Structure formats: structure tokens, C-alpha cells
Amino acid sequence: xxxxxxxxxxxxxxxxxxxxxxxxxxxxxxxxxxxxxxxxxxxxxxxxxxxxxxxxxxxxxxxxxxxxxxxxxxxxxxxxxxxxxxxxxxxxxxxxxxxxxxxxxxxxxxxxxxxxxxxxxxxxxxxxxxxxxxxxxxxxxxxxxxxxxxxxxxxxxxxxxxxxxxxxxxxxxxxxxxxxxxxxxxxxxxxxxxxxxxxxxxxxxxxxxxxxxxxxxxxxxxxxxxxxxxxxxxxxxxxxxxxxxxxxxxxxxxxxxxxxxxxxxxxxxxxxxxxxxxxxxxxxxxxxxxxxxxxxxxxx
Numbered sequence: 001x002x003x004x005x006x007x008x009x010x011x012x013x014x015x016x017x018x019x020x021x022x023x024x025x026x027x028x029x030x031x032x033x034x035x036x037x038x039x040x041x042x043x044x045x046x047x048x049x050x051x052x053x054x055x056x057x058x059x060x061x062x063x064x065x066x067x068x069x070x071x072x073x074x075x076x077x078x079x080x081x082x083x084x085x086x087x088x089x090x091x092x093x094x095x096x097x098x099x100x101x102x103x104x105x106x107x108x109x110x111x112x113x114x115x116x117x118x119x120x121x122x123x124x125x126x127x128x129x130x131x132x133x134x135x136x137x138x139x140x141x142x143x144x145x146x147x148x149x150x151x152x153x154x155x156x157x158x159x160x161x162x163x164x165x166x167x168x169x170x171x172x173x174x175x176x177x178x179x180x181x182x183x184x185x186x187x188x189x190x191x192x193x194x195x196x197x198x199x200x201x202x203x204x205x206x207x208x209x210x211x212x213x214x215x216x217x218x219x220x221x222x223x224x225x226x227x228x229x230x231x232x233x234x235x236x237x238x239x240x241x242x243x244x245x246x247x248x249x250x251x252x253x254x255x256x257x258x259x260x261x262x263x264x265x266x267x268x269x270x271x272x273x274x275x276x277x278x279x280x281x282x283x284x285x286x287x288x289x290x291x292x293x294x295x296x297x298x299x300x
Contacts, residue, residue, distance in 0.1 A: 193212065
């Protein structure tokens with residue numbers, strides 16, 4: 001029973017989205033002629049660790065604040081149902097932090113051996129990522145309760161994940177590489193926005209002032225359209241400037257389900273209907289990142 005509870009707390013369905021930035025950044029590095037399987041694997045493990053920390057911390061933070069109540073539409077949390085205690089979740093967070101720090105340290109040693117200035121910079125960024133994963137819902141000043149979640153998701157899942165991964169391989173960045181980083185960041189933010197649209201009513205009752213709560217559902221839906229369209233424009237511009245026609249067609253396949261999703265969201269009236277759309281956007285983002293990675297590594 002405990003194993004099932006921990007799997008629920010880890011929230012496996014959120015993990016593919018978390019590695020999308022790693023795939024995109026690795027694809028960018030390959031485009032410039034850089035590959036390293038150990039860096040890639042360690043980057044994936046580090047990112048999965050950060051996502052698991054975030055998921056456990058969200059379960060813990062929302063649970064003790066009473067945000068996860070009977071009105072919540074999404075999957076039931078382990079603290080909410082009593083499957084895991086407060087002490088167990090706290091221990092899980094601590095263990096996950098230790099393991100993730102080990103992965104990050106090994107990754108940075110592999111990438112920056114002999115480059116202490118880069119090792120120090122990325123160590124600070126890694127520490128900031130761990131802090132952000134925990135403080136989204138944990139603590140009196142949790143930024144997720146102040147409508148700042150979108151900014152952090154865009155920054156960490158988009159800019160830092162994609163550009164940081166590319167830099168691990170190349171030790172430099174290009175202006176052009178910012179476009180796919182923005183694209184992934186906007187799609188990741190769209191997933192969070194859907195989550196907050198779904199939880200709009202329960203978040204209001206719990207005093208969780210997400211951006212959706214501040215905007216209201218009609219304007220939050222318009223914001224959602226802007227995120228998806230902005231992502232499409234950024235990745236399309238990048239592909240037109242740097243990819244072959246088959247690579248362009250390959251990467252843009254993911255926007256077919258996203259286009260259908262956009263049409264679906266326009267007609268949504270009840271928060272419950274946003275829940276199945278979460279998986280569509282998360283998996284489409286992952287699908288695009290996989291195609292990007294495969295295309296620029298010449299696997300297809």
C-alpha cells in the first residue's frame with residue numbers, strides 16, 4: 001500500500017513534461033555538433049529529481065494549508081487522503097533533495113571538470129532550482145500562492161532547462177537558441193495555467209491567489225491562447241531559420257493535437273472539463289521535444 005501511495009505522491013504523469021527542456025537543450029547542442037550520453041542521462045535524472053521534489057512538496061504544502069479539499073477536481077493527494085503522513089512526506093522530500101543534489105553534483109563535475117567558474121555558477125543555479133521546487137507551495141511566503149508560479153515555471157522549465165542543458169554540452173549559447181527555450185517555457189506555463197483553471201474554485205476557497213484567480217476564467221483562457229500561439233510562433237521561427245524542411249515538418253507535428261486542444265478549450269464552461277486537457281498539452285510538449293531531439297541527432 002505504501003509503495004502505491006508513494007507512486008501517487010510522485011505523480012508519474014508529470015514527469016515527461018519535466019524532461020522536455022532537457023531533450024530540447026540536448027537537441028540544440030547536437031545541432032551545433034555536441035553530444036555526450038553521460039551528460040544527457042545525468043541531466044535527465046537531475047530534472048526528474050527536481051520534479052519529484054516539487055510534487056512531494058506540493059502534496060505536503062497544499063495539504064497542510066488545506067488547499068486540497070473536497071472541492072478539488074484533480075487527482076487526490078496522499079496527504080489529503082491520509083495515505084502518507086506529514087512526517088513521511090517531509091522525509092520523502094529530504095531524501096529526494098539529497099539524491100537530486102548528488103545527481104546535480106555528478107552532472108556538473110562531468111560537464112565542467114577544470115572549469116571552476118562554470119561549476120560554481122551552475123551549482124548556485126541548481127540550489128536555486130531545489131529551493132524553487134520546494135517553495136512553490138511550502139512555507140508562509142510560498143510563491144505559488146501569490147500568482148508567481150507562471151514566472152517560475154517559464155524560467156525553470158523553459159529558459160534554464162533548455163539553455164542550461166545546451167550550455168552543459170557546448171559551454172556557450174546562441175541568440176537563436178532562445179526561441180525553442182521560450183517555446184518550451186510557454187507550453188510548460190500553459191500546463192500550469194490549465195491546472196489552475198481546473199482548480200479555480202477550490203483555490204479561491206483556500207486563499208491560493210494563482211494568476212487564474214487574479215485574472216478570472218475568461219481572461220485566463222485568453223492568456224492560455226496567447227501561450228500556445230506564442231510557443232508555436234517561436235518554434236516555427238527557429239525552425240525556418242535553422243532546420244531543413246523535414247525537420248520543420250517533424251517538430252511541428254506536435255502542434256496538431258495542440259491546435260485541437262485550443263479549439264476544445266474555447267468551448268469549456270466547467271472547471272472539470274479542463275482536467276483531461278492537462279495531459280494533452282503535457283504529452284504534446286514532450287512529443288515535440290522528443291521529435292526535436294531525434295531530428296537534430298539524425299536518428300530519423
